[in-house]
Every structure is written in C-alpha cells, then in structure tokens.
Amino acid sequence: MGAPKQKWTSEEEEALRRGVLKHGAGKWRTIQKDPEFSPVLSSRSNIDLKDKWRNLSFSASGLGSRDKLRVPRPKAPSSSPSPSPQLLLLSAPNNVAEASPPEDCEKSPQDDKTPSPKYSSMILEALDELKEPNGSEVATICNFIEQRHEVQPNFRRLLCAKLRRLIGVNKVEKIDKSYKLTDSYAKRALAPMKDPSLKKKDSAKSSKAAKGVGQLSPALDAAEAAAMKVADAEAKSHLANEHMMEVERIGKMAEETESLLELASELYERCSRGEALTILQVAHREF
DNA sequence: CTAGGGTTAGGC
DNA sequence: GCCTAACCCTAG
Numbered sequence: 107m108g109a110p111k112q113k114w115t116s117e118e119e120e121a122l123r124r125g126v127l128k129h130g131a132g133k134w135r136t137i138q139k140d141p142e143f144s145p146v147l148s149s150r151s152n153i154d155l156k157d158k159w160r161n162l163s164f165s166a167s168g169l170g171s172r173d174k175l176r177v178p179r180p181k182a183p184s185s186s187p188s189p190s191p192q193l194l195l196l197s198a199p200n201n202v203a204e205a206s207p208p209e210d211c212e213k214s215p216q217d218d219k220t221p222s223p224k225y226s227s228m229i230l231e232a233l234d235e236l237k238e239p240n241g242s243e244v245a246t247i248c249n250f251i252e253q254r255h256e257v258q259p260n261f262r263r264l265l266c267a268k269l270r271r272l273i274g275v276n277k278v279e280k281i282d283k284s285y286k287l288t289d290s291y292a293k294r295a296l297a298p299m300k301d302p303s304l305k306k307k308d309s310a311k312s313s314k315a316a317k318g319v320g321q322l323s324p325a326l327d328a329a330e331a332a333a334m335k336v337a338d339a340e341a342k343s344h345l346a347n348e349h350m351m352e353v354e355r356i357g358k359m360a361e362e363t364e365s366l367l368e369l370a371s372e373l374y375e376r377c378s379r380g381e382a383l384t385i386l387q388v389a390h391r392e393f
Numbered sequence: 394c395t396a397g398g399g400t401t402a403g404g405c
Numbered sequence: 406g407c408c409t410a411a412c413c414c415t416a417g
Contacts (some may be wrong), residue, residue, distance in 0.1 A: 111402060111411055135394060154411080161410060176408075226407095244398080266398065339401070 112149070114158055121146040122155055122162070131159060136256055228255055230277065233287045241284030244269070 114122075125137030125147075132150035137143055147155065185275040236242045242250075245323035246270075248262050269285050279288045 113411080132395070152394075153413085156397095157411065158395090255398095264408080265399085271407075272398080297409095 117146050118150065119158070119162070122158055125155070126159060134159075139258060226268060228264065228274060230287065231323065233278065237283070238286060239288035241279075241281040241282050248287065 121143040121369060122137070125140060125143045129136045129140065134155040138147050138150065138152045138155055150158075157380075163302055228246060228251050231254075232247050236246065236250060238246075244262070244265060248265055251265075252261070268277060269280075273285075276288055278285050
C-alpha cells in the first residue's frame with residue numbers, strides 16, 4: 107500500500123492537454139510515448155491518460171455551468187492539419203475555463219426540471235415507471251431520465267455510481283446487467299392497488315378494475331370515467347407542454363450553435379490572415 | 394490499444 | 406451521506 111492514490115499534478119494535466127491538442131484525444135499511447143510528454147507522464151499509463159481526460163472533459167462541462175469549452179475531437183486528423191488552431195492553445199497553465207466573459211448569462215441556465223443533483227429520486231422514479239420485471243438496463247434508465255430531465259453530459263457515469271449507492275441501501279437490486287427496485291422498497295414507496303397489506307379505499311381513478319364492478323351506480327361510473335378522461339387530458343397537455351419547452355430549448359441551442367459557428371469562422375479568417383489572437387481577446391470578443 | 398462500465402478512496 | 410477522482414476490468 108505505498109501509493110493509495112496518485113493525484114494528478116498540474117504539470118501532468120498540462121502535458122495531457124497539450125498531448126491531446128497535438129495528437130488528438132484517443133491517441134493515449136502516442137501521447138504517453140511522445141518524448142515531449144513522456145518525462146512528465148512517465149508514471150502514468152495510457153489508460154490513466156484516458157481516464158484523466160474523461161474526468162477533465164466531464165468536469166469542464168459540469169462545474170463550469172457555462173458553455174463547455176470541450177476540446178474538439180479531431181475527427182479526421184490524418185489528412186487535414188488545420189492551420190490555425192494552434193493559436194487557440196488553451197494550454198496556459200493558469201485557468202482556462204475560468205474566464206467568465208460578460209456574455210450570455212441567461213441562455214443556458216434553462217432549468218426545465220430539476221438541475222439539482224437529486225439524481226436518486228430521478229432514478230427511483232424511472233425504475234418505478236419502467237416497471238420492468240427483469241430490471242432495466244443502465245441505458246434504458248438513462249434514456250428515460252434524459253427524456254424527462256435535463257442532465258449533464260456525464261450523467262450516465264453518475265448514474266452508475268448512484269445506482270450502486272441505491273443498491274447499498276437496498277432500494278435497488280441488480281439482476282445481471284439490469285437494475286430494478288427491490289420489492290420491499292417498491293411496496294413502501296408506491297403502495298399501489300396491488301399491495302394487499304393496506305386496504306385503504308383507493309381513489310376513484312385506479313379502483314376501477316380492482317373493485318367490485320357491479321356495485322357502483324351508473325352515475326358514479328360515468329363520473330369516474332369522466333374523471334379519468336380529465337386526468338388523461340391533463341397528462342397529455344402536460345406532455346405537450348413539456349414538448350413545447352423542449353422545442354424551445356433546442357431552438358435556443360441552435361441559436362447558440364449558430365453564433366458559435368460565426369465566431370469560429372471569424373476566428374479562422376483572422377488567423378489565416380496571420381493575425382495573432384490571445385485567448386483573452388477571444389473570450390471578450392475583442393478582436 | 395481504446396472505450397466504457399465498474400470499484401474504491403478521499404474530500405466536502 | 407454524497408460526489409468526484411483515481412484506479413481496475415473487460416469487450417471489441
């Protein structure tokens with residue numbers, strides 16, 4: 107037990123960033139062997155680099171809360187070594203994502219639902235609604251939650267950690283690769299019509315099938331049906347509303363993307379003309 | 394060799 | 406108690 111955890115030094119982190127800029131993300135072995143970085147990264151394996159980069163990328167978008175400055179992954183690095191990007195080196199040893207320019211501050215914080223880390227309840231809700239007898243896979247749960255809530259890009263990973271926690275407290279059980287609510291927790295939490303232990307007079311809505319069908323007066327029956335329809339309509343309108351908001355949100359994203367594209371073109375043009383720009387100028391649009 | 398899921402230690 | 410960062414394992 108000599109080295110329980112080896113925290114990354116800023117030099118190592120820096121070398122990694124530069125390595126990624128130079129070789130591209132995914133070329134971990136190459137970066138690790140590059141004579142430029144190998145002295146610094148000698149104690150790190152290529153896997154370490156990968157893991158660290160994963161953390162860096164995620165936390166950059168998660169904690170920044172502003173637009174993420176994720177380093178773009180070069181999709182086709184082989185043929186087209188783009189001329190200018192070196193000028194944008196975000197490798198300054200000091201903070202990079204720290205510069206908070208007075209730009210749009212009211213765009214992204216579109217808290218639709220629950221941006222707060224109440225992931226546990228979201229997961230429980232998902233498992234509850236999915237009701238898959240054999241459990242739900244992580245991907246399924248992830249999709250489900252993403253549809254109802256805004257989640258951060260690293261949500262999937264958080265989800266795994268979270269699921270483990272829930273297993274630890276016996277709220278969730280793992281079946282092969284899938285997860286589901288434990289029986290005990292499901293009963294306690296949703297105490298629905300199927301639970302025999304509590305025979306409370308269920309609300310009019312759900313008791314239809316379970317209760318004696320022949321007993322109720324036709325009027326009550328009709329009222330019941332009407333109530334259900336109202337509830338249904340309400341649910342649908344709620345859904346529609348949600349979709350509207352989603353559309354709106356996507357629209358805003360498109361807007362942002364467009365302006366970013368504009369910015370990029372501008373930068374590219376300037377840089378190809380030989381103008382040198384500092385990251386600070388870029389951040390403040392002073393160019 | 395890389396990507397991604399999973400595990401665990403440490404910090405708040 | 407929860408979250409994150411570092412570490413581990415394995416499929417492709």
